[in-house]
Amino acid sequence: MTSAKNYQMRTPLRRVRGLGAGHSGTTTFWHQRLTSIAGVPLTIAFVIIVISLLGRSHAAAVQILGSPLVAVTMLLFIVNTAYHMWIGLQEIIIDYVHDEKLKLLCVVGNTFFVFITAFASAFAVLKLSFGV
């Protein structure tokens, strides 16, 4: 750091502040907090919905799951949980998988798994709700 840059009286801090290696700063950290805050009431709602369906026939379950309030709650639960668990598993992979190719495979697999389960769940709820 003996170059002429020192005479500019400016450090690179201004440009990198809040960004980091991923160029997105603490965005992922913040989104994991957002989804965990939303996850508290949504998980409680999910548990209540599951308990209310226990022991009921398929027809009754379809009617309850398809009712607008339950369907919207389930959709929010699905999307929120999917994003939360995508970030969570990405964090676990980065912490423990050090082989570059295996890491890539895991990261891709994580995204695929989350999209497949989330879209399947969301589609099922929409189908139940629209009754097609």
Added chain:
Amino acid sequence: MSNYDAGLTAARRPRPVSPHIQVYRLMLTYVMSGVHRITGFALYFGFALIAWWLLAAATGPNAYGNFEWFTGTIIGQIVLLGFTWALIHHSLGGIRHLIWDLIYGFEPADREMLALATIIGSVVLTILLWVVGYLAMGGPR
């Protein structure tokens, strides 16, 4: 030797390392940290069960019956019990982390209290939910 070279040599010197996890006394709070991650990992795959359940409901009575058959088996019941406990434990653990995010509960006694509350709370709530669930179904199948 220029300043540049001196900097390089310093970088190559073995740096002090932090103590490895193995030299720490077993502590409740770090076990809880691990359990929070493990329950999160388990719940990740548990989400496939939710997708199966919803798809079965959307597919029809037969598919729904297959799902109900699986959840009625001993293995299914164990999986569901584990799912319930993991979900509650991870939720309570998450609330614990949100409390820490607001800069509360960092004192040693508070940390231990929060850890114990998470363990006891998760077990008690799991039992409570299963009792309510069985009552809703009119007794065990």
